[in-house]
Amino acid sequence: MKIYSHENLSLHRPLPYFSYGQMHEPLEIPERMTELLKAPAALGLEVTTATDIGIGPILAVHDFGYVEFLKHGYEEWLAVEEDLGAQVQTGVFVPYDNPGIGIMAKAAKYQADDSAPISEHSWTSIYWSAQTALNAAEALLNQDTTHDRHNTTHADNHIQLCFSRPPGHHARKSAAGGFCYLNNAAIIAEYLRQKYEKIAIIDTDMHHGQGIQEIFYDRSDVLYTSVHGSPINFYPAVTGHEFEKGRGAGYGYNINFPMAHGTDEAGFFAYVDKAIDTVTLYDPDVIVHVLGFDVYKDDPEARCAVSTEGFTRLAKKMVALGKPLIVLVEGGYYLPKLNDNLQAFLSGLMLKD
Structure with missing residues (x-):
């Protein structure tokens, strides 16, 4: 097993934002990384510093204008003569019929909600979050492929975990939201397609990853399956229903498992097992697991x-699929237990690695 991170993941610090009629303290804060990094240290596991793979794989998934906004939006925001505030954030979302003239119009075009503001160091963390994930994909692309794709003994030796902060599964082709800016799972799935025919993404974060769904909705080479809380009156609210199955060539390759709110651990794993059955039937070459401790x-x-012990069980189920596995650590906002929960998950990976 190999673990990837980068010191720049801690630079992004969003400020309080207005949502649902009131001000909210951000949940996705740098202290999350401090707690998460304690886990591999406690288990004596080495963390590899990610290297720069470049902007190309990002632009293969996201629109150029959107990426340009993420990179330069803060500078443009500050350049406006009027004081617009300390971070790029408008509370207005007009993605269509918007020429994007001026930074406020660009923000309205590319920020789907107020939970994804851009401040001074945001782009640096956003970029390196994607690069951290890409390092795991690059390692798979460079490995010897003379083995049989069904050789699970070989596959078990290729387990990689990446710290993805800020997270990515809500990021759409040209819109940020839900604490997400670049869609790390989609970026590495697309990158892996250089060599691998079929990629499966299994998302067990509390929220539906509408960005991943959107990006691959009409494709059969990337299966997206998601176990998440029912989107009825819960973020992202407008996607994540069972009837959303894909479109055209992608019909049947987008499978959602929305859980009733209040589902217990047994119910959660019943849905996870259904998602695993779907992935097993698809028989992918590589599995990308979007892991949410939320x-x-x-x-x-x-x-x-x-429970904390449940994350060990979850990891063992992912490893038991017997495929090269890339785990992206995304959601999870209860700081006192992030370390313990990640240790539990890593322990589950190590049982078979």
């Missing part, structure tokens, strides 16, 4: 009740 019972975003 399914933990005490997480402020939780609408289900997974």
